[in-house]
Amino acid sequence: MEFTTFVFYMFAALAVFAAVRVVTASNPVHAVLFLVLAFFNVAGLWLLLQAEFLAIALIMVYVGAVMVLFLFVVMMLDINVERVRKGFFGNLWLGGPIALAMVGEMAVMLGGKYFGAEAMPGLATAPDYSNTKELGRLLFTDYAYPFELASVILLVGIVAAVMLTLRHRKDVKHLDTARQLAVKAKDRLRIVKMATEKDLPAGEGE
Amino acid sequence: MEALVLQLFQSFWNIFGLWDVLWGVIQPVWPLIWVVIKIVVLLIPLMLGVAYLTFWERKIIGWMQVRIGPNRVGPWGLLQPIADGMKLFFKEIVIPTKADGALFLLAPVLAIAPALAAWSVVPFFEGGALANLDAGVLYLLAITSVGVYGIIIAGWASNSKYPFLGAMRSAAQMVSYEVSMGMALIVVLMVSHSLNLSDIVRAQGHGRFAEMGLGVLSWNWIPLFPMFLVYLISGVAETNRAPFDVVEGESEIVAGHMVEYSGMAFAMFFLAEYANMILVSAMVAIFFLGGWLSPVGFLPDGIWWLLGKAALMLFLFLWLRATFPRYRYDQIMRLGWKVFVPLCLVWIPFIGVWMMSPFNIWK
Numbered sequence: 001m002e003f004t005t006f007v008f009y010m011f012a013a014l015a016v017f018a019a020v021r022v023v024t025a026s027n028p029v030h031a032v033l034f035l036v037l038a039f040f041n042v043a044g045l046w047l048l049l050q051a052e053f054l055a056i057a058l059i060m061v062y063v064g065a066v067m068v069l070f071l072f073v074v075m076m077l078d079i080n081v082e083r084v085r086k087g088f089f090g091n092l093w094l095g096g097p098i099a100l101a102m103v104g105e106m107a108v109m110l111g112g113k114y115f116g117a118e119a120m121p122g123l124a125t126a127p128d129y130s131n132t133k134e135l136g137r138l139l140f141t142d143y144a145y146p147f148e149l150a151s152v153i154l155l156v157g158i159v160a161a162v163m164l165t166l167r168h169r170k171d172v173k174h175l176d177t178a179r180q181l182a183v184k185a186k187d188r189l190r191i192v193k194m195a196t197e198k199d200l201p202a203g204e205g206e
Numbered sequence: 207m208e209a210l211v212l213q214l215f216q217s218f219w220n221i222f223g224l225w226d227v228l229w230g231v232i233q234p235v236w237p238l239i240w241v242v243i244k245i246v247v248l249l250i251p252l253m254l255g256v257a258y259l260t261f262w263e264r265k266i267i268g269w270m271q272v273r274i275g276p277n278r279v280g281p282w283g284l285l286q287p288i289a290d291g292m293k294l295f296f297k298e299i300v301i302p303t304k305a306d307g308a309l310f311l312l313a314p315v316l317a318i319a320p321a322l323a324a325w326s327v328v329p330f331f332e333g334g335a336l337a338n339l340d341a342g343v344l345y346l347l348a349i350t351s352v353g354v355y356g357i358i359i360a361g362w363a364s365n366s367k368y369p370f371l372g373a374m375r376s377a378a379q380m381v382s383y384e385v386s387m388g389m390a391l392i393v394v395l396m397v398s399h400s401l402n403l404s405d406i407v408r409a410q411g412h413g414r415f416a417e418m419g420l421g422v423l424s425w426n427w428i429p430l431f432p433m434f435l436v437y438l439i440s441g442v443a444e445t446n447r448a449p450f451d452v453v454e455g456e457s458e459i460v461a462g463h464m465v466e467y468s469g470m471a472f473a474m475f476f477l478a479e480y481a482n483m484i485l486v487s488a489m490v491a492i493f494f495l496g497g498w499l500s501p502v503g504f505l506p507d508g509i510w511w512l513l514g515k516a517a518l519m520l521f522l523f524l525w526l527r528a529t530f531p532r533y534r535y536d537q538i539m540r541l542g543w544k545v546f547v548p549l550c551l552v553w554i555p556f557i558g559v560w561m562m563s564p565f566n567i568w569k
Binding site: 027029030033036052053056057059060063064065068069071072075076130131132177 | 306309340341344345347348349351352354355358359361362370373374377378380381384388401537540
């Protein structure tokens with residue numbers, strides 16, 4: 001067995017194991033951490049496909065930022081494990097068909113008729129081939145409009161999320177940092193010049 | 207280098223006449239052994255550096271506060287970090303009741319592993335990187351962004367209030383400052399046309415001043431000065447060092463995520479923090495201060511320049527700690543999102559326009 005084949009099976013097996021544990025882990029924090037493991041292994045698979053930019057971006061964006069915030073939220077939930085387990089068969093009528101549809105889609109992909117090695121063009125493997133540069137060139141030339149469209153959708157999402165969670169609370173004493181920083185000593189402190197007291201003759205100060 | 211090491215091994219084992227037998231066994235795995243040798247050669251000085259950075263920190267802060275600092279163990283207190291290490295090594299690791307045992311022990315490992323793995327792409331001298339990755343900058347950003355898991359998991363798995371507060375603070379702070387760090391690096395890779403760390407250093411060796419023998423003036427820190435500051439300050443925040451050390455702020459939440467840890471588990475967090483400090487210092491040196499390049503033409507380039515620049519940045523870290531009071535939490539967030547990110551967003555198009563204009567200095 002070639003070394004890359006061995007690495008592929010290792011990543012693939014770990015990714016499948018982690019993905020199964022995401023669903024079956026009873027503790028949601030464990031589930032999130034298994035999802036992180038799954039991301040790592042998928043990134044490894046992408047590296048094997050020489051898609052180093054996508055692989056590293058997956059780790060940087062999903063593992064480094066998205067899952068951290070996910071964990072942040074999940075950690076604060078107080079979840080009753082027993083209750084989560086309960087509705088399994090009640091939701092099966094919906095979950096089953098969705099799972100079957102996904103398996104069907106994967107079968108079309110992996111069947112190789114439309115997306116196999118023969119159907120898709122091979123990799124350009126010039127010695128100075130840079131995945132990142134090629135991706136950047138395509139994104140900002142051929143696919144400029146879809147790319148901009150995607151970023152506008154993301155922007156709308158950001159604005160919507162901010163508006164949904166923004167509460168103008170009246171009972172908060174808001175601090176304006178610019179005003180705080182602009183304060184000078186003389187705004188807060190008044191120095192009063194006054195003559196020192198004269199020394200009293202002995203015995204009079206009692 | 208590889209041939210030389212092999213020759214040394216060969217002459218050593220030939221004394222016993224065992225070389226041919228040995229080579230027959232190890233030849234198939236020699237590339238792996240060679241990589242492991244290189245990793246060990248990199249990690250031992252790094253760990254020593256971490257140990258003596260803690261000592262140096264205590265000495266520097268001592269002097270800045272008109273104290274003497276550690277001076278009892280060994281000459282001038284030089285064996286203090288060894289004594290500290292031995293103490294931590296022999297202490298019991300206490301796992302709190304109802305803590306998540308597996309995750310509790312996994313957290314320090316997750317903290318230190320990225321701090322060490324990031325070193326694999328650092329170029330120490332011309333061609334002197336463990337892995338000369340073409341996507342080195344991306345790798346670095348990805349690996350360092352994983353470091354936050356150690357802290358978050360430690361906070362959650364401890365099943366205790368202060369660690370949990372520390373974990374929540376760190377999650378928000380480290381994600382925020384990664385954004386400004388990454389944006390500052392976008393400008394660096396714009397002007398160096400590469401994601402490879404060695405190429406970024408080499409790109410700083412060109413320019414009008416470099417040809418005049420004044421390389422120090424053609425490094426990135428002058429044309430990209432705002433980004434230099436953003437990266438440096440974000441680096442301090444990213445490593446949770448003073449004045450951004452709210453994650454462990456001892457006067458507020460005792461020691462944050464490290465409260466429940468003892469012995470080597472605690473020491474691993476400590477090692478990770480200091481290894482990250484050295485890493486950020488080396489990164490500042492590579493991205494903005496010309497890496498291994500000599501500041502003046504008549505002195506040779508070499509690893510000593512990188513180490514010297516990193517040491518200077520490390521001194522800055524310690525100086526900051528001795529000088530500034532701790533930031534308030536909302537001010538940390540404000541600095542990251544409302545000052546650094548807009549500054550980067552202005553500087554990226556500015557450099558872009560500069561590069562397209564006839565005044566481009568990065569050709």
